[in-house]
Amino acid sequence: MDSNGDDLPKKTQHYVSAVEVARKAGVSRSAVSRAFTPGASVSAKKREKIMAAAEELGYQVNDLARGLLARTSRLVGLVVTNPELGYRSHLVAALTKALIHRGSVPIVINTGRTEEELVAAQKTLFGYRAEATIILSGSPPSSFVELARRNGQPLIVLGRSETGADDVNIDNEGAGREAARVFLANGFTALGFAGTISRTPTTIERENGFCQEAAARGANVIMGHGGNSDYAGGQEAARQLFAGSDHPQAVFCVNDLVAFGLIDHVRRHTSLRIPEDLSVIGFDDIPEAAWETYNLTTFRQDPAVMAAHAVALLDQRQAEPDRPPMHDRLNTHIVVRGSARIPASFKL
Amino acid sequence: MDSNGDDLPKKTQHYVSAVEVARKAGVSRSAVSRAFTPGASVSAKKREKIMAAAEELGYQVNDLARGLLARTSRLVGLVVTNPELGYRSHLVAALTKALIHRGSVPIVINTGRTEEELVAAQKTLFGYRAEATIILSGSPPSSFVELARRNGQPLIVLGRSETGADDVNIDNEGAGREAARVFLANGFTALGFAGTISRTPTTIERENGFCQEAAARGANVIMGHGGNSDYAGGQEAARQLFAGSDHPQAVFCVNDLVAFGLIDHVRRHTSLRIPEDLSVIGFDDIPEAAWETYNLTTFRQDPAVMAAHAVALLDQRQAEPDRPPMHDRLNTHIVVRGSARIPASFKL
DNA sequence: TGCCGATGCAGAAACGCCTTCTCGCCATTC
């Protein structure tokens, strides 16, 4: 004998629909619908009865059908390349959390940066009538922006600006300038920059800010460019920067991973000590920067803050679809640790 | 004058439907549908005409409506806690990539491990008629498994086993035993284990394998348990292991992050050198393990392989929905680097 | 060359599931 003879455990093998719930609760199909719509006119007693029946049957409103009628879903697309790397992994985590908290459902399109891959991602997201698209890597072609606009799908770009799209950026150039000022306040005259060949707006801005400020103050900057903005790229940049006899006294790295690669290379292949003989500043302040080995002075870029701003931008865009593109610019602040000291005389 | 007077650029502000494409191409609505269905009976000429019209209008099949009829979507849910941490970030990246490659669309539910959070995640995924759910963290309650089964939604659990669900696991216990054998082959008699208080099946298996093998061979194991299985947890474990005078000669760490914390603590707060005075073995082989600072000997767990197996399991489950639960067990292999040497006499 | 059968393509209708709108009824209150 089963625990209850109410429902024989036949293989349903399909989702229960509102009709079944209605039948079980002895109400109409639309009553069930209203019971699940906040603010609809159902008596408390009936709603309770419906909810009990729904619970028992394991009913769940079909968001596909709901979205079909609403002409939009609660899905939000995150388009990203290499979501496992450095700062980006934290940004993806923060965004998914913020979106879920908002009631949205994040789709992560892990893909390349080429135009056709981005277009394919957009097609997928259009197919599911995504509420919005957030681009974390790569530059959407103008057709992408145009198509999103035509279909009324908000498009938010992070870490770069795109004509016609909303974006969240940080003050990369200002941070680059500040890095230069910090070094110069220490009396260094030979500066170095560790960047990459594959340049993005973000890295270009950091480089420009640093070099321009250094040039304006009469300092020389030696450039090192690794392949990618990761650990290996940092090693490669270090190889270039510390190959000759006149190496820099202080290096600004395009991000923390590059700084780690550079530091490790310097420690292993040169006799320079950090920070006594060489100061290093990174960018991002990922958790590894605080590890004892690196104890890296770096610019903090809080992923939770950036995610919150992206979501806020999305809210505003949905409230005013026809408003001109919005540009959100966040500030960073330097986190002083052991790899580069700041003289007391220096004012931030 | 506009570039072409064909379409005045009015704000559509809605997605184009198959009806509009049909009108434009001068065919019926069902012809459009067939044109987008592979293998349907449409003449090549008509298909081409339809495709051209679709392209011009920016038409995209509504997957919401498609899923409504198919009673399932191509969405696959990934339920994960702290997707930014260590190995998990790589696993999430590998899974999203593998799923997209398969033609599925990954939804990432970044949430806690509590029962109610998991149930909420399941409701969301049921609502969108997700093709499958893959759980990366946390233990689904039995109601979760039962509901997934009733609704015919495949459920795949990674890194643990759950009654009634398919899973992919790795041989944690075997790896733990091998770590012990490696240490013993070096002649060490005082072993250490760096784990955490918050234990998961994964960490328990590694610990058990290591301790049992050591005990079986007459070696003593000192235990250190940090708070979480991350860098800080490794530091904390190190504090416990190296507090007294009789510290271990070799430590097996529950994962790489813990190993990094332990190594950094040892370097800073003791005079022990690695590997001369202390051997360390980690687990996961995340990219940081290969960094020069750590040069960590560790067990490789390839995220791409695990993702491929998870997807393969999904394929099999969809092919044979009624088949009993499948358990996939992957092997790891040790990657020998500088933090722990393996004597020539040792056979793997 | 003409006719019949077979085949293939196109269109119409129904279905899937939910939401919303409208209509009607009942209960409550003055």
Place this chain on the structure above:
DNA sequence: GAATGGCGAGAAGGCGTTTCTGCATCGGCA
């Protein structure tokens, strides 16, 4: 007793797929 408000029931709509039916064309055979 009548009017009003609130709740319930039924129907339509949103979009793509699938099935069924009809029509036309092609080929084969006499």
